[in-house]
Structure formats: structure tokens, C-alpha cells
Amino acid sequence: MFALAFNMVKYFFLEKNDNTYTTLPHTRTALTHAMINIHGKPDPHYRYTMHKLDTVCKRNNKTYFLNLPTVSEELKRNSDEILKWFALTLGVNSNVKEVSLAGKYETSTLQTHFQTYINTHVLCDICGNPETIYLPMLKNVLAKKCASCGGTSIVKVLPKMIKMFVGLSQ
Numbered sequence: 001m002f003a004l005a006f007n008m009v010k011y012f013f014l015e016k017n018d019n020t021y022t023t024l025p026h027t028r029t030a031l032t033h034a035m036i037n038i039h040g041k042p043d044p045h046y047r048y049t050m051h052k053l054d055t056v057c058k059r060n061n062k063t064y065f066l067n068l069p070t071v072s073e074e075l076k077r078n079s080d081e082i083l084k085w086f087a088l089t090l091g092v093n094s095n096v097k098e099v100s101l102a103g104k105y106e107t108s109t110l111q112t113h114f115q116t117y118i119n120t121h122v123l124c125d126i127c128g129n130p131e132t133i134y135l136p137m138l139k140n141v142l143a144k145k146c147a148s149c150g151g152t153s154i155v156k157v158l159p160k161m162i163k164m165f166v167g168l169s170q
């Protein structure tokens with residue numbers, strides 16, 4: 001709730017002071033509230049939900065993530081890790097401080113890509129629930145352990161991201 005309130009204040013502030021946004025304010029407010037199932041499939045009874053990504057393109061040819069801290073917290077993942085994953089997947093540079101990617105991307109395109117990240121890094125391969133945490137890396141292999149079914153599955157890590165997980169103690 002606090003995160004949501006913070007984001008709303010942030011949007012208000014940005015829109016008052018920055019006229020380079022290309023999306024209409026009312027559209028973006030609607031997106032901010034949109035919740036979707038973490039497994040990405042329609043199911044009104046599914047208990048694991050998250051906010052849809054909220055992103056915006058600016059005239060400086062960058063795409064900014066506006067709610068990545070909220071979304072990453074909902075997935076119990078690190079937002080820097082997610083940003084890096086997007087950068088490597090799209091083959092562009094990212095800026096951690098700005099939470100941005102080089103280039104202009106539609107929010108829906110990023111959301112589609114994001115589901116691939118969620119499927120590989122968050123959802124349990126055995127039961128499909130998103131209650132996983134990473135285990136300490138062993139011989140450059142990252143595994144996720146599921147609190148829901150107790151199963152362990154391997155995460156297909158992009159080679160350039162391996163060093164982000166080395167020494168991770170979660």
C-alpha cells in the first residue's frame with residue numbers, strides 16, 4: 001500500500017515536471033493498478049498476483065521502469081537482477097540508477113519478455129508456484145528451492161549474469 005502511494009506521488013511529481021512522457025496520465029494510472037497472475041495465465045482463483053509493469057519511453061530514446069521495486073518485491077527478486085536480465089535479453093545497455101533501458105519499448109512487449117524471466121527464475125518447475133528462493137550457487141549452477149512443494153529446480157541463467165549470483169546467500 002505504501003509502495004502504491006509512493007508511486008502515485010512519484011507519477012504526479014514526474015508529470016508536473018516532465019512533459020516528455022508519451023503516455024496519457026489517465027492511461028498510466030490505470031496501468032499502475034493493474035494486477036495480473038504471476039504465472040501469466042487467466043485464472044480468477046489464482047492466489048499469486050503482481051502488478052503489471054509500468055514503463056514509459058522518453059524522447060532521449062530510453063525506456064524507464066516506473067514500478068520495478070514494487071514488482072520485484074512481489075516476486076521476491078532483486079530489481080537490479082531483473083533490469084540486467086532485460087538488458088541482456090534485448091541486447092541493450094541498462095542504467096541501474098535510472099532503472100532504464102536504452103531504446104524504446106512498448107510496455108506490453110516488456111511484459112511479454114518478463115513472463116519468460118518469471119517462468120525461468122521465479123516459478124517452481126515442479127508445482128508452478130512462485131514461492132521459490134535461490135540456493136547458494138554451486139559450480140556456476142543456480143537452483144531455486146520451492147517453499148510450496150519443497151522441490152528444487154535449476155535456473156537457466158544467462159551466461160553474462162552468472163557472476164551476479166556467485167556468493168549470493170539468500
Ligand SMILES: [Zn+2]
Pocket residue numbers: 124125126127128129146147148149150151
Ligand atoms: Zn514447487
